[in-house]
Amino acid sequence: ETGVTQSPTHLIKTRGQQVTLRCSSQSGHNTVSWYQQALGQGPQFIFQYYREEENGRGNFPPRFSGLQFPNYSSELNVNALELDDSALYLCASSLAGVQNIQYFGAGTRLSVL
């Protein structure tokens, strides 16, 4: 149990729709990172938020956006869903500067039809 919770656990959307995924960080953690994991692959870094500001971004288009709130919870928003967006979306929280250890939530499985 990492103390990182994600919701919902599963989601089915159709192409072109928008989706919001949510993450509650481990208590005391001020950094949240989001990853996309396609079937059979390692997680791919989407972006990271530190104290409510984006702190780095991977090779994902602008239709992937995020927010971090004062209580350090976070959202991942994806607009104009495409079939290739079907994946497991993972949120990881960490305490910046403390050896960068990231703890993952259980993930949200997104299926785009």
Added chain:
Amino acid sequence: QKEVEQNSGPLSVPEGAIASLNCTYSDRVSQSFFWYRQYSGKSPELIMSIYSNGDKEDGRFTAQLNKASQYVSLLIRDSQPSDSATYLCAVNSAGGTSYGKLTFGQGTILTVHP
């Protein structure tokens, strides 16, 4: 060249044997190295972290790091069927605008058979 590469699997070992998992990385400024275990349909679970050259032991797990060779490995002694999972090598390249970004390998599937 991929940023983080793991030895191709799947890897199958008998119960009680040593499982050896290997990983190489391309970014020389990488500072932190992690091994995560991921059971099918679940999220990655941290099992080892290593930051300095040499060995780090935790129970049946030993991580080895060689920064000169850009190589990190994980040994699992006395392998158990419950160790059957995908093992992910992750490398942190702190600094710049990607502080704390983890770059993962593609994973190695380990099967421990009784």
